[in-house]
Structures are given as structure tokens and as C-alpha cells.
Amino acid sequence: MPEIKKAHEAMDVMRKTGVIHAHLSKDGTPEKVLFSQLPYIEEGNLNSPESIARLKKFGESARNRVDAVVSLGIGGSFLGNKVLFDVQCGSYWNLKTKEERNGYPKVFFSGNNIDPRSTKDLIDYISHAADMAMNHDKKNPHKYTVMLICISKSGGTLDTMSNFMVIYNALKDNPNVEIEIVAVTDPNEKKPTLLKKMAMENNWESFAVPDGIGGRFTIFCEVGLVLAAVTGFDIEAFLEGAKQMDIACQNDDIWQNPAMLNAALKYIAAEKYGRDEEVMMPYGDYLESVSMWYIQLLAESLGKQFDKDDKEVCYGRTPIVALGTRDMHSQTQQHQEGKLNKIVQFIRINEWDNDITIPNAFPEAQKLSDISGVTMGQALEVARQSNADALTSNKRFNALFSMPKLDAFNLGQLLYMLAMSIAYEGELANVDAFNQPGVEAYKRIMGPKLQEVKAQNK
Known part of the structure; x- marks a missing residue:
């Protein structure tokens, strides 16, 4: 809790001044985080x-x-x-x-x-x-x-x-x-x-x-x-959702601050339990891109060889994109019985616009009749909950982010919470969550190589 409190205080300083301790731009000069x-x-x-x-x-x-x-x-x-x-x-x-x-x-x-x-x-x-x-x-x-x-x-x-x-x-x-x-x-x-x-x-x-x-x-x-x-x-609704989440994340009670709680649990899972792979598995086709966005957020922010004191730590988790229910038929075997090194996160939508009831189109086929009479949204949630229950029963860490609806406001809340979680965890792990020195390394190599190829084409 003392480390979590320090991380929260660092977030307050960041909000008020833009300053994150030991954060430097790629040219080595102090840079605000805004x-x-x-x-x-x-x-x-x-x-x-x-x-x-x-x-x-x-x-x-x-x-x-x-x-x-x-x-x-x-x-x-x-x-x-x-x-x-x-x-x-x-x-x-x-x-x-x-x-x-x-x-x-x-x-x-x-x-x-x-x-x-x-x-x-x-x-x-x-x-x-x-x-x-x-x-x-x-x-x-x-x-x-x-x-x-x-x-x-x-x-x-x-x-x-x-x-x-x-x-x-x-x-x-x-x-x-x-x-x-x-x-x-x-x-x-x-x-x-x-x-x-x-x-x-x-x-x-x-x-x-x-x-x-x-x-x-x-x-x-x-x-x-x-x-x-x-x-x-709806740009204004999107930013309003992010704003409301930021207000919630100013609470110093960890049980009332979703970003702080999310960061603390993941940090403990990684450092104490060795869960160094992170699966983002939304249930909804149009949320797969959220997983793709989150991969960059997690990998570039926390994947660091050195901490803020220049100590080699090689911190971070490998991010993995999954989609429910699609990847219940491909990745879930690994999640359920593979190495005990994963956190699986679910995103669900509580209320779907224009939800569709599965019809009893072939009443003579009993197996098909058995899955009729519920909405597709309800069936999707039954699949997600079953996945979560199975994981939990076998000591597999999992978490749920529940969106009331799929709209601009709730999307702003979710994405901002994930971004602020990363900022909190950077402080807990003592790594700079806002630089990306590993990306700059390949860029320095790529430029001269491109010129070599260009010269060969002449």
C-alpha cells in the first residue's frame, strides 16, 4: 500500500504539472506528459x-x-x-x-x-x-x-x-x-x-x-x-467518458479507483505469481481493435530493459490479442491448461443495440432447438461466463471490464482507464511508461540499411 500511495501521488503531480519523475524525451531532455x-x-x-x-x-x-x-x-x-x-x-x-x-x-x-x-x-x-x-x-x-x-x-x-x-x-x-x-x-x-x-x-x-x-x-x-x-x-461524448473516468481515478481509495486497482492487481500477478503474458479478449467483433490498440499501449509503455534508476530489470508482459467467442475455439486450450503465466481479460457489453433472438428455425433438430429462444447477446455472455468460470476453477487469473453499452461515452471510459492503469503500473515498477527506447534502436539501424538498398538500385 505505501508503494500504491506513492504511485497515486505521482499521478496527481502528473495531472497538475505534466511531470513524471525521470521521464525524458527520445533526445534525452525532460518532457512533460500531458x-x-x-x-x-x-x-x-x-x-x-x-x-x-x-x-x-x-x-x-x-x-x-x-x-x-x-x-x-x-x-x-x-x-x-x-x-x-x-x-x-x-x-x-x-x-x-x-x-x-x-x-x-x-x-x-x-x-x-x-x-x-x-x-x-x-x-x-x-x-x-x-x-x-x-x-x-x-x-x-x-x-x-x-x-x-x-x-x-x-x-x-x-x-x-x-x-x-x-x-x-x-x-x-x-x-x-x-x-x-x-x-x-x-x-x-x-x-x-x-x-x-x-x-x-x-x-x-x-x-x-x-x-x-x-x-x-x-x-x-x-x-x-x-x-x-x-x-x-460523437467526440464530445467520448471525451466526457474519459473525463468521468479521470475523475474516478483521482480517488485515493484503491477500491474506488479502477485504474489504480487494475494496475496493482496486474503488478502483483506479474511480480509475485509470474503472470507475464496478458490476454485481452473482448466479446464483440468490433472490439477486437481495442485489443490491437492495447497491445501497443502495454508493450511500449511497460516493456523496458532498465528502470528509472538504470537498473536492468527487463520488465513487462507479452500482450496477446484474442476475441470471444472466436478464440475460445483456438487459444482457450492454452489459457486453460498451458503455463501458469497468463492474465486473461474480458470485455463485455451489457446491453446490445438491436439484439437478435436466435430462432427455432429447424425444430426437428433438437440440438439446434436447444440453443434457440435466447438472444445472441445472452448466448455471447453465457460463453464468456463459462470461459471465466473454467479459468477460475483451474487457478487461471482473469478479469472483466463491463461496458454498459457500446457507445462513444463508454468507450472513452474504458480506454482512458486502461491508459491510466499503465501510468500507475509504470510507477509501481519504477519504469518510464512514456518513452520507447527500444523502438528508436531499430530506427537507427533501418535508415542506413535503406540507403544501402537505394544505392544498389541505381
């Missing part, structure tokens, strides 16, 4: 009334005008945006009519890998859609407007910028395509990054990747909210 400010829409904050109004105006400007948005980003700039897209839009968004999408554009993701096939497939699709819009839309022949949202703080991110250049170059000379570019980058205009300089010179609309917000926390700032705006996602 993610706990993001839920508060206030004058002078990163999310201000003016910035939210601008985002909403930006989203409205895309309605009934932009045909397709390509969101180009990697890390949190992809993973966070994908969460917001999945919860708001679902898998079949791009198959809906413009009217069914309430005038908002189709959305595609790129820049999260350097895959020539998928990038060419995207270019081919847009080119075909542009041809159809211009030559086969008899009611409204028009140029196909494509908005490229390029997200990179430096403007030099290999994965994102290579895709951006390939897609832009392939579409810019297509007479049926109208390209708009939006830059989400470092906002400093006095010492602009490459992407910011390009945005200023070409009059591209730009939004901020702010200082003090690591990529894995940017879902709560303009990096994530720009894409949210062009899908009609």
Missing part, C-alpha cells in the same frame, strides 16, 4: 472549445462532398483511429450508400505497413470508383474526391510516408480524381517538421500531433479525433 489533460475541453488545453468546434466544422465540410478518406498512419495513429472507426462504423461502412452513411465518406486505412499488394489494391479500387463516378453515374457525374489524411509528427515515418507518396503519385494525374491532403503533424510553425513545412507551402489543412502525447495515447487528441470527425463519431 495525456491526462486531454479529456478536459477547456481554454488553454490541447482540446479546447475552439479546437473541438474546428474538428466538428471539418467533419461537416466532408459530408456530401468527399467520396473517400484514406487515413495514413502507423502505431497509435492507426490503432487508435481503427478503434474509433470500428465502434462508429463497423465492417460494412464502405458498402453502405452515402445516404446510409449520413453523407460521410468511405474510409480506408493505409500507411500501417509497407505492403505493395494492398497499396496497389487500394489505388485500383479508388481509380475504378472514380471512373464509375465520372462516367457511369448518370444522375450526378462528378470527380471522385479523395481526402488523404497523412499522420506523422516528423513527416519522415517510413511506413506512412512511403504509402502517402505512392498513393498520391498514382492518383494525382487521374483526371477523374480530386485530391485533398490533410496533414496531422507537429504544430510548430517556427521550426516546422518536413510534413508541417509541406502543409504550409501547399496550404493543406493541418491538425496537431502535440508534444507531451505519446502515440499510444493520441486517440484522445486530434490524431484520432480528425478521423472521428469525418465519420460522425
